[in-house]
């Protein structure tokens with residue numbers, strides 16, 4: 369008898385890596401809740417996947433809004449009763465691009481905005497959905513981080529990413545990695561696994577058109593971690609099946 373279909377929620381799924389993650393999970397027979405900042409954006413993106421024969425449900429979820437987070441959790445509970453996969457994909461860059469180091473000039477406003485989306489909202493959203501993830505036989509939380517948040521590589525002048533010192537963005541991803549480590553440790557005796565994913569340098573609005581990977585390849589790490597089995601990593605920082613240094 370075929371198993372029950374998994375249910376996944378992908379944030380920031382109206383475009384970029386999130387949209388492609390929704391598509392690839394749907395192609396693997398996962399029921400996908402396609403979340404976007406507005407219902408219109410979610411619905412427009414969902415229509416494209418529905419036209420491809422993929423089962424997706426549009427959901428309005430600005431991750432920075434507490435009311436949206438709470439309403440989203442209520443809606444998923446009412447419709448599905450469980451959440452198997454949470455892909456914390458939505459994220460924003462800072463000002464000035466990654467090749468424009470301006471650490472000491474970074475304003476408090478920029479730090480608040482970037483940390484607000486990339487860290488605080490991810491923590492708050494995960495808190496809302498944890499009760500539903502705990503109901504899954506194999507709950508998976510995938511936090512979209514970045515290799516630019518690796519302290520080890522940022523502190524190694526020879527590393528290819530060392531010149532890319534966009535402070536607000538990089539620090540927000542470093543802190544997100546700490547959230548991954550802490551939450552994974554807290555949930556280690558449960559069926560819920562938590563990992564950080566680096567998607568690669570991907571051609572999206574954030575990654576720019578100069579990036580190496582197309583979105584099809586850029587979504588693979590998220591999809592692999594979302595569907596990872598019981599013997600898979602927990603509390604790790606992964607790109608394309610390989611562990612990255614924190």
Ligand SMILES: NC(=O)c1ccc[n+]([C@@H]2O[C@H](COP(=O)([O-])OP(=O)(O)OC[C@H]3O[C@@H](n4cnc5c(N)ncnc54)[C@H](OP(=O)(O)O)[C@@H]3O)[C@@H](O)[C@H]2O)c1
Pocket residue numbers: 379380381382383384385386404405406409429430431432456457458459460485512513514515566567568569570571572573574575576579
């Ligand atoms: N591209 C890369 O090379 C790369 C590398 C490393 C890590 N990443 C990470 O991968 C993730 C996806 O990046 P991407 O390249 O696909 O970026 P993108 O093309 O700029 O897309 C970002 C997505 O996040 C959404 N978003 C931003 N703030 C939101 C909010 N408050 N509530 C809900 N959705 C929100 C955007 O929605 P709107 O359309 O409404 O703005 C959009 O759907 C990010 O976390 C990023 O840091 C990307």
